[in-house]
Amino acid sequence: MPAPYRRIATVLVLLVLYVAGGAYSSLLRGGPDEVALFWPAAGVGLAGVLRYGLRMAWFVPLGTLLVHLLFEPVPRTFIPWSMASNFLGVLAGAWLMRRQPMDDLLTVRFGLHALGGSLVLATVSACIGTAGMLQAGMILTEQLPAAAGRWLLGDLLGATSIAPALMLLLPGRAGQRRRFPDSDYASESERLAWNIALMASYLLMAWGGSLGGNYALGLVALPLGVMVWSAVRLPPRFTAIASALTMLLIAGLAGFGTAGYPRATDPLDSLYLLVFLVEVAALPLMLAFAMHQQRVAAGVLKHRANIDPLTGMENRNAFEEGMRPVLSQTSTLPMALAYLDLDHLKLINDTASHAAGDQLIRGVAGVISAHLRPEDRVARTGGDEFALLLHNCTPMVAEDRMRAVLRAIEGYRCGWNGQMLGTTASVGIVTFLPGQADYAQLLSQADAACFTAKEQGGNRVCLASLDAGELLDRTAAMRWVVRIREALEKNTLALYCQSIVPLQSDAETGRHFEVLVRLHDPRTGERLEPAQFMPAAERFRLGTRIDREVISRTLGWLESHPEAAATVESCCINLSGEAVIDEGFIGFVAERLRRSSFPASHLCFELTETSAVRDLARAQRFINQLRELGCRFALDDFGTGFCSFNYLRALDVDYFKIDGSFVRDMHSSPMAEAVVRSINEIAHVLDKKSIAEHTETESQRQALKALGVDFAQGYAFDAPRPMAEYFGVQEETKP
Known part of the structure; x- marks a missing residue:
């Protein structure tokens, strides 16, 4: 889809969501002079502006106008105040949040900063909105503190519960630096069990409330427990979606006074309820962010433990771990282990600098990778040494393939401070059948064959033989x-x-x-x-x-x-x-x-x-x-x-x-x-x-x-x- 049409479609989606959130809030009001218990549209506006930039913020006042025209009739003198309150509140909150880096939204630090931005949004909106209600004659002066508190907490609940889910679901710029494959989280069966548990918690909460009692709201602990489960075991979007659905459901039960939950009409009761719901919405999300950070840290440590930082290839430990299952399987297809060592790299390090040598190694690593098949593996095992696992290779095929690699390395040139640096390499190869060889023995044989290639002048391939007397001599010398x-x-x-x-x-x-x-x-x-x-x-x-x-x-x-x-x-x-x-x-x-x-x-x-x-x-x-x-x-x-x-x-x-x-x-x-x-x-x-x-x-x-x-x-x-x-x-x- 062309960019202009994509922007129009995005604005329409945001506008529809905003109006839907406003329409839902209007159903929870007891009358035109009452502040809505829950304003999900605040979360829609904040997510849209954070995701697509401040220039898209105009959909907020337009959506507010449509809500008043279609679903929530109010005095005409109040409409400009309402539009300004939502618009300026979203701008203030988004401006504060965008002062922090937006490359990874799923961190506890950003979550706390987002909570502060949501509070600013709610405060600005409440001040302007309740001032407009007072000016329009919708409330009396003595009702102003209660109305302002309810407005503030309603917007805060909408921003904390709705915005995170939309930020993770809306298309556009990535909202997190590292996304993990499904294998890093719970299995599909556990995810199915979690969905069933979430729906069951909603039904039990509604059924328990219908039985009556003064503490029916305590049943919120049921979905809260399920959200904690998702925060620990599932991707963060599950927790964010569950938080949004839970707040919409609880606000609806309390707003409509259904399923045995009394309608929150008393100003103090409303404030208590909103504070409680804000905590219920925020705590599982913070836990989900903390678990995400832990996974990121574990991923970084695993990456550092297994990946060579200079070339991006596997390191020696990761290559050896990957070889074990290959060697343990039974197959009739021959394989080859090649050990490649660059010739005279020390001359480059001594004459041009070690940084130049590293640059040359990085380039040679790219040359080697370009000559591999998808099923092959390669690792940098030392300073200027590489190990390659070649699948479906007879001795002759392995030699031909590695000679092609050596020709490519010989022809490669790396520019450095006006110089053109190049090198050659020596390769030792040992062929084997899976299930019939030991990794340490194979590596020793390939290394010894590589040493022989170097002794013969370098820039050549030497094939190891398990029974060769020369190999035994080299092993004894080692x-x-x-x-x-x-x-x-x-x-x-x-x-x-x-x-x-x-x-x-x-x-x-x-x-x-x-x-x-x-x-x-x-x-x-x-x-x-x-x-x-x-x-x-x-x-x-x-x-x-x-x-x-x-x-x-x-x-x-x-x-x-x-x-x-x-x-x-x-x-x-x-x-x-x-x-x-x-x-x-x-x-x-x-x-x-x-x-x-x-x-x-x-x-x-x-x-x-x-x-x-x-x-x-x-x-x-x-x-x-x-x-x-x-x-x-x-x-x-x-x-x-x-x-x-x-x-x-x-x-x-x-x-x-x-x-x-x-x-x-x-x-x-x-x-x-x-x-x-x-x-x-x-x-x-x-x-x-x-x-x-x-x-x-x-x-x-x-x-x-x-x-x-x-x-x-x-x-x-x-x-x-x-x-x-x-x-x-x-x-x-x-x-």
């Missing part, structure tokens, strides 16, 4: 990560020391040793060597964290034992390849050395040859920056790549540590002996010192000495021992 993190948190990494012994008479004096790490397993009591856990640590980016822990604890021990520290010439500590590319690691070392009493010149960091030559420029910059602090360096496992001789001039280190595999094979392999000799000679040509690792026998020691190697390390001299034992320090045992 278990190591849990144990390493637990060891770091509980401080169970143990520091061992092994001597680096000079072989030549002109070698440096003082104690030379290497700090070695052992992981204490609290379950078995074993001391695990780095070869068992460091690959997993480096794979999952825990290498630098271990490096920091070892440096901090080594320096801390030496600082607390100055006598032992004074004997140290060189303390060697291994660094992972991850430390070379960690921008914050050098700052950490500088800060820790600034606070340390142990000289930085006696600290030697060991870098493996492979990690150094992987990014030669970065490695040299790393070495130079730590050298400025006074630290020394050793190139560990040297010789495993013979072509690395080309890089020796670029890497400014102090020691070459000859890989132990050559030292062990010296007596059985002329090639190994030649490698050891060559490395030692090149070290001396470059004015460096050489250290032979894994020297295990006296014959190896003698051979290395004869070749001119400067230092040796291995079981031929000593086995790794706890730091305190190595220095011969007796430490107190913790209780």
Whole structure:
């Protein structure tokens, strides 16, 4: 319907309701000089103006005029007063109520404010109307207080009982911010029972009143109880409609004097009755508003608990809860769980800001949602991670669908401060049949497959296999990560020391040793060597964290034992390849050395040859920056790549540590002996010192000495021992 016709239809509906309310009130009057006991038209006028605006208020005086012309004859001199009283009263009450936000009418706060607005409406209308009655000669001066009180309470009852129902039933702008589905309220059978109970309460109230008695009005408690029931269990409109019907019925019984209820003719009785009815109308509505607010608060908490605020998707908990019924059903249609992780989002956060990263995540979430079918589910399970449940998907179909998602993500661009931001993603997929899989296992497999996709360069899909050996390897590595993190948190990494012994008479004096790490397993009591856990640590980016822990604890021990520290010439500590590319690691070392009493010149960091030559420029910059602090360096496992001789001039280190595999094979392999000799000679040509690792026998020691190697390390001299034992320090045992 066009807007002009819709406005005309709205005005006609309001006008008809207003006139009907006025006609009903006229039936309750005992004569033209008596104020109506109940004025429902006040509620119609207030609801219409609140719903459609002040510009629609002209239907109020028009309706008042029609009521007087058709149903309620009064002196002509009073008609302008009556029209003005209703019109100005509605304007005053609506103006006061519209000063508050109108986005949610079903709150206790707005209900109390509406009660105040209704009181203003009734007061303004009563003052003008009774003044008009006095001027028109309809009442005497001594009757003015009683007439004003009855007029005020009649309008107040009409506004409090009729306006809420119409506000919820009239079409137009929504009167409440959140509407709840029927499932949030009582069932259909309970609603039917409530309707029957409401009608029965009306019949019982009328029948009880017909039996006579001075307290028949107490039967109002019957519909009041039913209204309390609806306020607690049913949508607010049920309470509002019940309140309006109840007031119309009770006012009619008292006004007509039917069903045994005496007609309210005495002014004081009328006031008592109206005050009682206003309370009966308002209290259930306030209770309904309070219950509505409680539902809104519960809905907000549920929304926050289940919905990710950034993307509007389900969060991890909600997704898992939704997966349980899917996994418990029996079906022959295959399904797939996909785990999607954005690639290199940290670069966006570091270069453009975290706000830019959030904007990109929000956009990618929209891209993912656009590629889902209606029956699929998606959730944001972490910072830049998403989980997808794909229905009716074989492995091939799941791969094709996720590749399409990856292409869309790769092509997506997000504008931010003049930049165009983009990213890619990696996906792990595991397929399954409902009823034959466990969610935790599926998620672990999909996550592991996603990690493999990232290791292969990202922007690709990897399909998990339940029996794949690679998956078992990843799972084992993940278990190591849990144990390493637990060891770091509980401080169970143990520091061992092994001597680096000079072989030549002109070698440096003082104690030379290497700090070695052992992981204490609290379950078995074993001391695990780095070869068992460091690959997993480096794979999952825990290498630098271990490096920091070892440096901090080594320096801390030496600082607390100055006598032992004074004997140290060189303390060697291994660094992972991850430390070379960690921008914050050098700052950490500088800060820790600034606070340390142990000289930085006696600290030697060991870098493996492979990690150094992987990014030669970065490695040299790393070495130079730590050298400025006074630290020394050793190139560990040297010789495993013979072509690395080309890089020796670029890497400014102090020691070459000859890989132990050559030292062990010296007596059985002329090639190994030649490698050891060559490395030692090149070290001396470059004015460096050489250290032979894994020297295990006296014959190896003698051979290395004869070749001119400067230092040796291995079981031929000593086995790794706890730091305190190595220095011969007796430490107190913790209780």
